[in-house]
Amino acid sequence: MKNTKLFLLAFALVAATSFSAFAQLQSPAASPAASVSQVVGFTKISIDYSSPAVKGRKIFGEIEKYGVTWRAGANAQTVIEFSTPISVGGKNLRAGKYSIFMTPAESGEWTVHLNSKAASVFTYMKDGKIDEEAVAKDDAVSFKVAPTAGNTERLQYHISAENNKVAKVTMAWEKYVVSFMVDTQVDQKLEQFKSQF
Known part of the structure; x- marks a missing residue:
């Protein structure tokens, strides 16, 4: 009888603990x-983003x-x-963080914006959409890139080291692949180092 009571008590404790843990579990x-990050030359390049899925929707041209101008990700x-320091889009940029925005085009080139404030995307919201003038005002650099065709369910960024001096940064989602080159200025940095001696 005593063993049965102990067993029931132990079972009740396990069940209560399991229920409590399950109740705290949230959907993904x-x-x-x-x-994603990659060291290219002397430079570490890192990208933090949210990765939405297509889920049968028409993304570009509809959503x-x-x-x-779009936040180039989600959330x-x-x-x-x-x-x-690096060079991108024909302009030298200091080391640090930059927000990525993109302006997609149905045909022709997209505009990539690297925003100097790395501010919350909601800083630029006006009437439920991104205020393009406010984004452009804070651009450290903006430049045009020609997208290529792709087929990617979940938004992804990639960084490749190319010749270990120039990085290729790629965003792929739905039917588009957008890439741009980042010159990590290896030769200039070597020259600066040599000139110190």
Whole structure:
């Protein structure tokens, strides 16, 4: 009898603990957080973003309108960080964090914006959409890139080291692949180092 009571008490405790843990379990995020990093030359390049899925929807041209600036991800802003000064889009940028925005085009080139404030995307919201003038005002650099065709269910960023001096940063989602090159200025940094001696 005593053993039966102990067994029932132990069972009740296990059941209560399991129920409590299950009650705290939340559904997975629809657009889970993701990150990618790569060292190229002397520079570590990192990207933090959220990764939404297509889920049978028409993304570009419908959910993300052509000609309208987009946060290049989901949830919070997409942030790229450079550990040393670099050059991108024909402009030198300091080491640090930059928000990535993109303006998709139905045909022709997209505009990539690297925003100097790395501010919350909601800083730029106006009437439920991104205020393009406010984004452009804070651009450290913006430049045009020609997308290529793709087929990617879940938004992804990739960084490749190319010749270990220039990095290729790629965003792929739905039917588009958008890439841009980042010059990590290896030769200039070597020259600066040599000039110190």
